[in-house]
Amino acid sequence: MTRLLVPLDGSAEALAVIGPALRIARTLQVPLELMTVHDPVRGEWAADIDEVAAGIAYEHVEVSVVGTGWAGDVIVGLVADQPGTVVCMATHNRDRLTRMVVGSVTEHVLHHAAAPLLMVGPGHLPEPEDSGYDRALVCLDGGPRDEFAIAVAECWARQLKLELELVHVTESSGVDGATARLSRIAERLQESGRAAAATVLTGTHPAQRLTELMAERPKTLAVLASHGRVGLSRIVLGSVSSKVLQASPLPLLLTRAP
Template sequence: MQPTTITRLLVPLDGSAEAAAAIDPALRIARSLQIPLELLTVHDPIHGKWAKDIDDIADRLAYDRVEVALVGAGWAGDVISSAVSEQPGTVVCMATHNRDRFSRLVVGSVTEHVLHHVPAPVVMIGPHYQPGETDGGFQRALVCQDGTPRDASSLATAESWARQLNLELELVHVAAPGEEARAEPRLHGAAEHLRKGGLTTTTTILTSSEPATRITEILTQRPGALAILNGHARVGLTKFVLGSISSKLLEHSPIPLLITRSP
């Protein structure tokens, strides 16, 4: 997947406080790029899962490029996917709910559908998200690497987002005990490539037999940052329904996760 210019932030709302948590990071990105932020809800009078006060929410946001879309019918997963396909450069920013039960996302859920069917990277917000200390944009992105060829996808997305949002990059890898030396040349090589392209880049190699726990710890130490990981690697969507490192990170991360996909 070739990274594209970010042209719009799309935040799906269903009337819950959990879904509304995605507005904050989306607003920070939209303000930085001066692009539209669209709040989307699908009218569902039967189940009651729609944002009845979506216009009021939009009016309260201190940003003059907020748009509102109230879709009269359809399933939210399909509506979101269609909205992304209609405008290239659209980035979905959405929050997961506790009812998704992270360790085994329910097949057919809106979250699972979007992650599998939207080709662009998706910004995911978990229940432990902590808003940044300031109203400014993101300044740093942690790029999670797992040592497979699919790291190239997260690196390409990281480079694209870093240039658009003026981000500093930190490449992070969790090595198994005794494997640190093997990881260093690869990680430093990737960092040097990004530096030659004019991007401020550092590397962090961690050691642990529990990568999800160790990565969560470092995410906690980077408040106000953004994390980027590949959705088809070991931290990936192929294991999302059954439980994976990515689902654990999403459950516990205090910062947004930008989940990208390999071709």
């Protein structure tokens, strides 16, 4: 990671991700860049971006104002121009995810940018900005995206010095199999020098069980993988991921699986 990029649109909701982004930037001592696309016609730009930057107690805060273009394309272009950029965005829309991401900047960035997307949703609980993160909670569903989520989490764990906690929710009949699978993955990570543990939760409502666990894990990032072929709107609408995004008290690292 070489830069934390925080797009702002003038709304109070967009500011919610600055705290998590700042905690990561401070840990890595990389720039925190606030950006906005100047759109005086629709009003969807952060006219107060300089004041917001001045209020952040960090010496590596940068500001960029793009004069024209659609925010989705601008963000994707900025990511392409500087590899290692992590885009940080927030949404506090409490309606169905359909209204939040279909055709939106969020959907476009996740689908097209060659970088993970750090998001906070309406359930996010702010934590002190002067402390870092200790753990990555890697949410696994037993499918083909798991290995990609683990690889991304391991990369972040190496840079931020995080412990990894692999989590899977299953019905009671699947506990033994899930425990064995996650334990094997944890052992493999431990052999490569990572601190890793496995947690298997039981229940018929995975999103609820995951968010309950997240509430018990302060100073933690959660990692979820979506499928890059069809994008966020097809993968998480009405799914466990959308419900987790809505309710999670933790920042979520959404990453596009190949």
